[in-house]
Amino acid sequence: MEVVIESASSGNRYKIIIQQENDGISLSCNCPAGTSGGFCKHRFALIGGDTKAVVEANGDVKAIPGMVQGTELEAVINRMHDQERATNDAQAELKKIKKMVGRVMLGSQHRPSKAEITPSRRNDDLDPEDTRALAGLTVVFSGTFDKFTRSEAKQLAEDHGARVAGSISTKSDFFVCGTGAESKQAKARDKGIRTISETEFLELIS
Secondary structure, three states: OEEEEEOOOOOOEEEEEEEEEOOEEEEEEOOHHHHOOOOOHHHHHHHOOOOOOEEEEOOOHHHHHHHHOOOHHHHHHHHHHHHHHHHHHHHHHHHHHHHHHHHHHHOOOOOOOHHHOOOOOOOOOOOOOOOOOOOOOEEEEEOEOOOOOHHHHHHHHHHOOOEEEOOOOOOOOEEEEOEOOHHHHHHHHHOOOEEEOHHHHHHHHO
């Protein structure tokens, strides 16, 4: 099948040739990217079912997406989409972390908001529909608190979806520091674990 498309950006016309092969299909395009062996958006659009740029065709262009199904080409396209999603997620997480770093640099009067403390390590069996404030977070409590006992703190955290650990580790998401827990606060800092006060903890679950 031969397809002529018109580029929306340049107005140039290019020819795409689709050939059926034993293990799938091949697509060639005479645009600059296609002739150099690079990623060609024109071919990719046809594979995705986008035919807006088509001006001529000697076959049914709507059949092209079906021709790709079950082939190696479909597999590598799916891998590309997976990587794009992972990259976007990583960039979003990095943006949050950078924002937190900036807030910490400004001092204790610029604490992160509830939205900025997010679970970076979720349990494998966590329900993705769980919208509780601390869903997926691992929390550590230490010291003496004014507004609740340790057992009450544990119950509050679990009621809001958190897992309460007895000691600080790299799997901890944040540390709630009470009076007399300075040594554990230093340990949390060394491991890069965020430390918050009991008041901030209550704000997270409010």
